[in-house]
Amino acid sequence: MTTATLSAGTPQVSAHFPSHKLTFLGAVRGEAIKFRTLATNWIMLAVTLLIMVGMGAMFAVVINQMYESALAAQEAVATGAAPVAGPTVDNVYNYARGIGDSGMMFGSMLVASIAVVFIGSEYASRQINTTLTTVPRRTATYLAKLLVVSFWTFFIGFISAALSYGVAQLLLDSRITEAVTVNGDVVSNWVAVGLYCMLMSWMGLGFGTLLRNNAGGIVLVVVVMFILSIAMNMVAGASEMIQDFVPYLPMALGQTFTTVGVADDAAITNLEAGLWLSVWCLIPALLGWARLALTDSK
Amino acid sequence: MLEVRNLTKQYGNQAAVDGISFTVPDGRVTGFLGPNGAGKSTTMRLLLGLEKPTSGTALIDGKNYRSLPSPLTSVGALLDAKAMHPGRSGRAHLRSLAVTHGLPASRADEVIEMTGLTNVASKKVRGFSLGMGQRLGIAAALLGNPQNVILDEPVNGLDPEGVIWVRNLARHLASQGTSVLISSHLMSEMSQTADDLVVIGRGRILANSSMQDFLALANNDRVLVRTDERDDFARRLKERSVAFDAVETDGLLVQAPTRDIARLGVDAGVLLHEIIPQVATLEEVYMNMTRDEVEYQSGEFAGQPTPEIATGTPWGTTADKEN
Numbered sequence: 001m002t003t004a005t006l007s008a009g010t011p012q013v014s015a016h017f018p019s020h021k022l023t024f025l026g027a028v029r030g031e032a033i034k035f036r037t038l039a040t041n042w043i044m045l046a047v048t049l050l051i052m053v054g055m056g057a058m059f060a061v062v063i064n065q066m067y068e069s070a071l072a073a074q075e076a077v078a079t080g081a082a083p084v085a086g087p088t089v090d091n092v093y094n095y096a097r098g099i100g101d102s103g104m105m106f107g108s109m110l111v112a113s114i115a116v117v118f119i120g121s122e123y124a125s126r127q128i129n130t131t132l133t134t135v136p137r138r139t140a141t142y143l144a145k146l147l148v149v150s151f152w153t154f155f156i157g158f159i160s161a162a163l164s165y166g167v168a169q170l171l172l173d174s175r176i177t178e179a180v181t182v183n184g185d186v187v188s189n190w191v192a193v194g195l196y197c198m199l200m201s202w203m204g205l206g207f208g209t210l211l212r213n214n215a216g217g218i219v220l221v222v223v224v225m226f227i228l229s230i231a232m233n234m235v236a237g238a239s240e241m242i243q244d245f246v247p248y249l250p251m252a253l254g255q256t257f258t259t260v261g262v263a264d265d266a267a268i269t270n271l272e273a274g275l276w277l278s279v280w281c282l283i284p285a286l287l288g289w290a291r292l293a294l295t296d297s298k
Numbered sequence: 299m300l301e302v303r304n305l306t307k308q309y310g311n312q313a314a315v316d317g318i319s320f321t322v323p324d325g326r327v328t329g330f331l332g333p334n335g336a337g338k339s340t341t342m343r344l345l346l347g348l349e350k351p352t353s354g355t356a357l358i359d360g361k362n363y364r365s366l367p368s369p370l371t372s373v374g375a376l377l378d379a380k381a382m383h384p385g386r387s388g389r390a391h392l393r394s395l396a397v398t399h400g401l402p403a404s405r406a407d408e409v410i411e412m413t414g415l416t417n418v419a420s421k422k423v424r425g426f427s428l429g430m431g432q433r434l435g436i437a438a439a440l441l442g443n444p445q446n447v448i449l450d451e452p453v454n455g456l457d458p459e460g461v462i463w464v465r466n467l468a469r470h471l472a473s474q475g476t477s478v479l480i481s482s483h484l485m486s487e488m489s490q491t492a493d494d495l496v497v498i499g500r501g502r503i504l505a506n507s508s509m510q511d512f513l514a515l516a517n518n519d520r521v522l523v524r525t526d527e528r529d530d531f532a533r534r535l536k537e538r539s540v541a542f543d544a545v546e547t548d549g550l551l552v553q554a555p556t557r558d559i560a561r562l563g564v565d566a567g568v569l570l571h572e573i574i575p576q577v578a579t580l581e582e583v584y585m586n587m588t589r590d591e592v593e594y595q596s597g598e599f600a601g602q603p604t605p606e607i608a609t610g611t612p613w614g615t616t617a618d619k620e621n
Contacts, residue, residue: 017442020399021368030398037390038383126381129348130438133375134395136347136364296349 027135027144035148040121041114045152048110049160055103056164060171063099067092067173091261096180098189098260099168100161101196107160108200108254109225111153115204116217118149119288123212128297138293142209146285149201157197161190185260188270192258195274199281200225203250206284210291224280225251253277299324299477300345300446305354307340307501314340316501317354322446322477322494327468329492329509330481333588337501338481339377342450345479346375358446370399374439375448379431379455384424388415388434391423396441409437414463428455436464447471449480453487465491485581499588509580516578516586521559523550524572531568538562551576 035041070089077083087095122128135141165186169177180186203224208217229251236243246252247268256262256273263269268276300322307315315337322328332338343349345356347363358366358373366372382391392406410419413433418426426434432455439447449468453461461484468478468491482488488495495512497505505512525531528548535542540562541553549572552559556575563570 017368017371017399017401017405020371020401020442022366022370022399026398026400030394033390033394033397034383034386037387037394038385040385121383121385125383126378127383129343129377129381130391130395132348133346133373133377134370134398136366136369296343298343298349 022135022137024140024144027140028147030135031144031148035118035152040117041152044110044114044117045156048107048114048156049163051110052103052107052157052160053163053167055106056099057167057171059095059099059102060168063092063095063168063176064171064173066095067176093176093180094185094261096168096172096176097183097186098258100164100186100189101193101255101258102164103160104157104193104196104254104258105251107157107193108197109221111156111197112200112204112221112225113218114153115149115201116208116221117214119145119205119208120212120214120217124214132297139289142289142292146202146205149205150198153201154194154198158190158194161193165190189258189260192270192274196254196258196277199277200254202281202285206281206286206288209288210284212291220284224284248276250277250280253280299359300448300479301355301357301360302341302345303355303357305341305344305356306352307337307344307349308352313352313501315344315351318498318501318503319354320496320503320506322479324445324477325472325475326493327472327478327480327491328494328496329488330479330496330498331483331485331488331584331588332481332498332504336498336588338498339450340501341498342375342377342448342479342481345448346373346377348377368399368442370395370401370442371444372442373446373448374442374444375450376432376435376439376452377448377450379428379435380423380426382423382431382434382438385422387420387422388426388437389419391434392438392441395438399442401442405441406437409440412440413437429457429460432456433460436467444476446477447479449478451481451483453482453484461487485579485584489580497584497587499590504587513578513580513583516583519553519555520576521552521554521556522572522574522576523552523559523563523570524548525550525563525568525570527568531563531566531570534562534566534568 066087067089070087070092073084073086074089119128122131131141132138135144165182172180200221204217204221207220208214211217211220229246229249232242232246232249236246247256253268253273253276256268257270257277259270302321303319305315305318306313318337318341320328330338330341340349341356344351345358345363356363363369363373386394389406389410392409393403396403396406407419410416413436415430415433415437418430423431423434432452436449436452439449447468449464452464456464465487468480471478472493480488480491482491489509492509494508495505496503497512505515522545523531525548528544528550532542532544532550535550535552543551545551556573560570560573563573
């Protein structure tokens with residue numbers, strides 16, 4: 001028998017790379033390379049951008065129609081007619097300022113899917129074993145992935161919103177574009193869309209890590225974002241409590257968060273909506289972290 | 299150095315690894331053998347921190363894997379030939395690993411060249427054969443020029459040149475002071491590669507010794523004798539209560555020292571034209587050791603002939619051995 005009995009010693013490091021250590025920044029850079037070297041991610045980002053900008057263009061046409069209706073109603077009121085329900089000219093201007101969020105609901109689902117696939121495909125391909133062998137500290141691995149996916153989803157949300165605004169300027173009635181210029185509200189809308197996409201990616205990464213499965217993660221995001229909203233709205237009439245709860249569902253919170261012109265004394269302000277939405281997205285993100293950090297990688 | 303001490307991993311009521319202990323010293327190639335489901339991969343996953351042990355410890359250079367400051371330069375591991383995203387190129391895969399430890403991108407190119415993947419490094423992994431995936435996995439294991447190397451079935455899917463390359467690689471790494479733990483089902487390969495052996499069955503250690511000591515466990519005192527007068531010589535053996543089996547049409551597998559057999563031939567006036575001492579192979583010793591430990595027992599084919607031992611002869615029976 002040749003089994004050596006050796007005491008635990010100081011870890012020996014490679015003679016070739018004695019000064020190279022695993023760092024969190026390195027882990028982030030590794031995840032960044034992984035993200036940008038997958039064609040799937042670029043395709044999904046491009047589709048997200050196209051859908052959001054396309055929706056913005058379509059909404060610009062709708063805004064033009066709304067503007068005509070609002071002007072007609074304004075002139076009718078000026079000639080003594082009774083005011084009719086519908087958006088005012090000022091409302092339409094705010095819609096034009098916030099046109100960057102027109103495709104946000106569809107775009108956010110796509111960015112959540114990107115996040116789900118970012119981790120889910122690692123489990124599907126068993127790449128996760130290599131990832132966790134290279135960066136064995138699970139929290140660092142998870143945070144690195146979260147940072148990378150947050151960066152890209154914020155970026156695509158912000159750029160899509162800004163591009164939507166830019167494309168809309170070409171389609172909007174010139175009277176609207178003259179009245180609406182890029183200001184703090186407009187840029188805030190772009191930032192809010194970016195943040196909304198980022199928060200959705202947290203939800204996606206969380207569910208993807210929790211279920212370790214692409215399809216399961218995406219389905220869970222759809223359930224929380226769409227099915228839950230539809231179901232709660234359907235039964236809202238049955239209970240006042242449910243009615244009060246509906247504005248705090250993630251989809252409604254997202255709309256409130258990005259809307260331009262929400263009054264400071266509104267029931268839920270932009271900031272409050274953003275904070276509540278963060279809670280909705282942090283919960284799956286934390287569940288995903290717990291699954292990764294506290295259980296085996298199988 | 300890799301150290302496993304009283305390591306146990308339980309899945310529900312089933313122990314995949316059951317209180318095993320062994321050491322993989324620096325500068326040695328340790329073969330890790332066992333039937334399918336014996337617990338080899340689980341042990342390797344426990345060493346690499348991919349799973350938490352139910353009890354016991356698995357240490358790399360005296361440290362838990364997760365607490366290593368530089369995992370990539372401490373341990374290089376190949377657990378699964380295709381544990382990489384199919385949509386990424388081999389080069390991008392390696393660079394994403396190298397950058398975590400601040401290793402230069404050129405190091406990825408070095409190991410690509412070392413493993414013979416230069417021509418396909420820019421191709422997506424999904425187009426790789428099993429052998430190419432295996433080479434890429436080995437490239438990843440070598441990326442940090444680690445002090446310890448863990449290779450799970452590294453020659454699966456490799457062509458003969460690749461098999462020899464892995465053998466030489468393991469030997470070279472050990473000669474440089476690296477501890478190498480390598481599992482394989484190819485016994486002939488393992489017998490040429492490993493210095494030491496750890497054999498595991500149903501989660502327990504069956505043997506932990508040098509290759510030499512392991513082979514010595516076998517019954518090596520059998521001698522193959524060939525003669526044109528087999529019946530006559532068999533009768534002489536029986537008279538002297540020497541155990542034997544008939545082999546093929548003209549052979550006898552005799553359990554006695556070579557010199558005694560030769561003397562008997564001379565005394566009996568029987569020409570023995572072959573007298574070959576039988577040395578057990580690693581495969582034979584391993585198969586004997588793990589016969590009762592396999593999780594998946596293969597059935598016999600209908601009408602399958604018994605290899606080597608001739609049947610139906612009046613003298614080639616087990617009863618002879620018991621005399």
